Amino acid sequence: MFLMRSTFEIQDYMFRNNLDIILLLLTLVFLVVLSRFSISWFTKHLDEISSGMDRLVEDSEDRISLSPEMDFMENRLNTIKDKLKRQKEAAQEAEQRKNDLVVYLAHDIRTPLTSVIGYLSLLDEAPDMPMEKRAKYTRITLDKAYRLEKQINEFFEITRYNLQQIKLEKEMIDLYYMLVQMTDEFYPILSEKGNTAELHADENLTVYGDPVKLARVFNNILKNAAAYSYPNTEIAISAEEAEGDIKIVFQNHGHTLPPDKLAAIFEKFYRLDEARTSDTGGSGLGLSIAKEIVTLHGGTIVAQSKDNTVTFTVSLPATH
Template sequence: MFIKSLLCAAAITFTVYKLLQFYYHHYVMYEDSYTYYRQMMREFGDINAFLIIYIPLSILLFYLFTRTYSNYFTEISAGIRHLADGDFTYNVQVESKDEFRQIATDLNEASRLLQEAINAQTLSQRSKETLIANLAHDLRTPLTSVIGYLNLLNEQRELSGAQKDEYTRIAYTKSVYLEELIGTLFDVSKLDLSLQVIEKTPIDIQQLLLQLLDEMDALVEERDVSITKQIDSNLFIMGNGKELARVFENLLSNALFYGDLSQPIRVKAEKRDVGVHIRISNHGAPIEKEKLPHLFDMFYTVDQVRNIPSKQTGLGLYIAKTIVEKHDGTIQVWNGDGQIHFDVLLPVDLRNI
């Protein structure tokens, strides 16, 4: 802009000089007063005389040329102030097609990402508070039952052996459920329910699934069910092993407790163009199509869908979906061939493996 203002001022000054020269040579007579002024200019110096025009004109043109950019500086500065004050709705408007436009675009993008991060953090905090509040409320019922039945056993000495056995069984059942709730409450207190970036390392899904199945072997034997495995090798992804293990543990537990255990549970994992695909399938009564998407909703329990008389928190599948989405993956459930299928697709980032 500085060079442009100098060149334009020089062009204008030279044009004025040539016009005055043309006018003086063609229209000014010797006796005219213009002759006197021309003589004064010669004595002062033509260059000095036109510098008086050229220098202020250069400054004026530079101001005019850069006034738009000064407005851009003001607009960008206003955007930075709004960003510093926590106002992420302000949008910086710059019409140029140079570096100022890129700065404005970067500022607007930073505002958008910060707003999304804050919204995600707020949602995470509210979700966690809601989870803990609901679980704390659910703790009261089994705890009250345990205290009530133990109180009966302690105070009523005339109870028969059968009654004592029944009250003891009920108290034990309620205690087990209470333990499950406390464990869930503890897990929720540690769980990050937002979609913030997590620490990722290379993970072999084959080894993760095989290790998880080995750890669940006692439960599999207790439920008297078989599991068929079709897991390809070298299924490497970038992810958090502990969180992904929780996903597949929830899906397998869901199949063990609510599937038709007379038929085997199937675990399949393979490499696809878009990532690693894991499918866990179990036989059982199909779930109504309109209810399938709600399985991943918070507090939506399996017994609500299948009418199974069992106490559940309705968090397992919700937590699984949250973890998968934190890994930029997808999770779906569908009915087919008399089975209920859970499909998990995790992307592969070959640049970091």
């Protein structure tokens, strides 16, 4: 009995004295098991992340999918994939716009350039041509050369807008005075077809913007209205502040535009009348330039057409 008690006491004593060692061993075993589990988990998900990153550069519409516990990383990778996709599409669109500009320019300058060469050849091949006829051909050639120069200048201007190299020189503008002055300047052009322009606007209306470039916008819109208005009709111009914007509206009476033409009206080198070329009409850049300028001001420009009426509405921020 005494012996058994002594043995028990000895074992208890040894257990108490070695408790720290036992706990340390158990802790080490636990850490080993935990580390192996952690390494396995980490390795598995590292492979998942690596695979997901590989799919970032793949030309695929499929979304990146990871295990549920990696949801945060899945969202992050898909966000990056979407951003890369948008950047790629933007680069492709920019390249396409550049190519289109070159093609359109080459197509549009061919006719006036051919005419210039043709008239100069006539003058060169007929040195004894009567002075009156020579003067006529010289005048026509010079006029076509000026048209060609204007078109090339507009081409370079729209290219600068596309490359965002245009800087605005903003100031407070007396919008009413600007529109009155523009209407007066167009009187000779409008009167040729018996047309008139009527302005309705608050005399104290102002807008913050680049006066030279906004004048170009309104000039291009009014020029378009003058070109496509029915004879003996009125072009109505109005301006007002509404819903935090300054709205300038140009409305003329002309053929109702079909949806496809209306949708393309702000495209570069687009002409409503396909019979009009750069040699007989505008360059087809006026409304495209107008849209670029308005967008640069943080505004919008839209065109509507119904019941033989065409309406252009320019909206600009009322405050700066």
